[in-house]
Amino acid sequence: MERLILRVLRRRNAQIGLAIVMVFVLIGALGPYISAYSNPYSPSQFYAAGPDALPSWMSVFPGYSHLNPNIILPSSQVFQTFKTPEALGYWKVGVDPSSRVSLSVGYARGVGPADVAAEATGAYLLTNTGNGSEVLSVSGNSTNPVYVYLTHTFYYGYSPPPLFYSQVAVKPVLPPGVGFAVMLLVNTSKGVYYTSLAANAAGETALESLPSAGSSYAAYFASTFSQPLVNDSWNLVSGVTNSANDMPLAFFNRSVPITTVPQTIFSQKGYYSVGELLVFFPNGDFHASLYQSDFKFQIFGRVYGVLGTDADGGDVWSEFVSGTRTALAIGFGSAAIALGVGVILGLIAGFFAGLVDSVLVFAFDFLLLLPGLILLIDLDTVFTVAHVVTSKALLIILLLGFLGWAVPGRTVRSQVLSLRRRTYVEAAKTMGGGNFYILRNHVLKHTTGTIVALITYLVPGLVVADTGLDFLGLGIDRYPTWGNILAKLINEVTPSNGYLWWITMPIGLSIILISIAFYLIGTAIQEEYSRLG
């Protein structure tokens, strides 16, 4: 046996095959460590970047260098969540000089967003990140609105992005009757664009009574999704340009369709400022403070990651890794069951002739003659309706395993039949060796090569079977397996997204590569095995 393995390993085609299989096994085994998202099909992991983003290495090519990557401001999550006092320095703070109030900026280590409820979900959303926040204290005597602003300037050197998102979690601590509003904005050479907006009840009234834009504010605040800020508790102020609901721009300038907001804002290369405008509406002497954290802006990339994104902005590399994990788990898992059952029944059938053999041979032939795919679909449907097995992946492993033992069973049986007539088996019998002893020490030992070759024959077939089942919508659902990725893809391709080649090709080539790899190993084993005799 050891000799066989060594000789097989010395063959070039076995080495190539093993190398390919090892790469896939590594991807599968390291899955959670090499991919950012556990299940890009769940809505909370959508929009890692813009929808249908190309792989980021594509920007090396001249025709694609104008596509923007993900731009997140501040770029580090430590700064976004104010885990360190240095995060304060990222933002340039100022107060309207005419308002004659005093402003102090501090760092609150022990205060941070908690119990924040968010309407939308997506990979971009940042909520309840715990302690760490910036505290702004404003005090003075005024009856005019007081404007405080935080800004950060950056250079944008790409073509217009697909999506834009802004958020901040605020906890206003205000004296009664003081109106307050938070606006997140982008300052461009063409003017200021507001991308998120929220106010407390008094603030809403004050803004609605503004002579210039009062009616727009009224329209925005009247919509059901706009909740007034609650004093002394954490509120999330956010807006994303794929949902008309929370994007104030759609209300302030009705001529800008919601989907073209990012194109309107970032219409050309140049310097832009992102920032926040805080408006207080005091009525005389006042002292207000504001805690804020989870403060970020995101320009979604048209290029992202190793393999880009799908139509929901899900990370395709993570999908591919999840798919590989599932494919290998199902391939090897069901092959193990099929082999285990098949080898045991094959040994029994081959060794005990007579009725046992006839019954088992009938069972093998029966399973081979069955309409396998139909039966797989039948059983899958019945057990899915029944909810017997909670995990669909496990159900498929079991079904594929228990429908697949006919081939190993028959092969092992014929092997055993020829072994039974060998002289050493006859000798062992004459010496009084028991059935079990002979099976284990002589027969099983000499069928090992066949069994190993059977693995290489079974695994790719089972992987393809599972891919097909998932593709038909009968397998694992709401999880990126190879079959599901292909099924989702087929409804999403258009010329404008480059036919999603970065999804189609990795999946198809992986299936082909796995089949070829196992074929190479299998033929190497069989050739060496027949040479050893």
Add this chain to the structure above:
Amino acid sequence: MPPWRFIIDRVVNRFITLLVLTIFSFFVFEVIPQAIGMKVAYIFAGVAPGSTRSAGSASALIAAATRTYDLNGPIPARLLKFIVNMFTGNYGVSVFFQKPVLQVVLQYLPNTLILATSSLALTSVLSIITGVVAAKSFLRSRRKLGDKSVSIASIGLYFVPALWISIIFYIYFADQLGLFPINLAQALTGLGSHNYTGIMYYLRYAWAAVLPVAVLTITGFGHRQQLLRNNIIEEYTSSSHVEYARARGLDDRTIFYKHAFRNAILPWITVVGLDVAFLIYGIFFVEYVFQFQGIGYASTLAAQNLDMPFLIATTFMFGVYTLIVLFILDFVLAKLDPRIRLGE
């Protein structure tokens, strides 16, 4: 053993297999679900979780399903009823299609038959031609370029999953370039705007069938081509009757076709027969991707919508089909190969 004994033996054997399949599906569809606490009548009537049936018509359907499958009787009586139902074509009403199952099957079957027969004919012809070309190239020429290129192509295509290549073809040739219709309905009715008749109908049908048949042909001919090539080469180089023919002074052409090829084709016929018996699997995906309304497409929709009566019927029918094909294969082989004498 005389030939008629062989025939009866085979018929009995295949019939027992069919009976076991029927009993097996009785357990899968009726006994197991009941044993794990499900209401079988509800499933058969399509009132299971996930169905869109309204509550009003549900009780009538449950009563109908109970009557058809005798669901209130004792298990042996139900088994008998089930077997009789299957063998007499009483398959009940499809939950999803809301028509008798037999009617649905007959409606969808022609499309599958057309795909199956045309792809089968194409793959067979293609594999014989390329197999002979490759074998000749291997045997006659020194550089073997023809053999190498044909063999690499067919081994490579063997590993390409039909599912994936269907998707690629669908995306590029049908959905994007618009060279072919995106589904059969579009081809035949122009999305409801036309009603093609006569020669136009058949032409548009053929147009819609091009891609599915192409996929089935591309993915199906590789292993047959390799089998034929290897067999011809082996027969030509190492079999004793070819050596004898050569000693008799026959010319190469006669030896190649009358001796090597004629013997090499027998295993090839076996494989083609097995392919015919199990052809339906590739067709499932191809029909689904190209929305070619055949039996595989219908079965997939039925399974997605938990349509048990339809699945029970198709399980049985595919079983019958496979067994009949294998039965015919036995006789074809026995007729073709003088070495296989009936009954030995």
